[in-house]
Amino acid sequence: MDPKNAAEMLKHLEKQNELLDDAHKKMSHELHRLQVEQEMLMRKFYELTSTLGLNKKVYTYVLLFTYVFNCTSS
DSSP states (O other): OOHHHHHHHHHHHHHHHHHHHHHHHHHHHHHHHHHHHHHHHHHHHHHHHHHTTOHHHHHHHHHHHHHHHHHHHO
16 A cells, blocks of 8 residues: 555544544433433432322332333443
């Protein structure tokens, strides 16, 4: 391979690596934000159901939903 082309290819690959690292960082941040939001919503839902006296019935569904969500998001 021509040294000029190799240098250009290296520069291109380095730029692609930077873009991929940036995308990974942004996606990881968004995933964490959504996980925190999910936990907050589940706590609010639990508070609401406990206020209405529905905890025993709903708790089973919450556990099932959380299990299924965690299995599919892995």
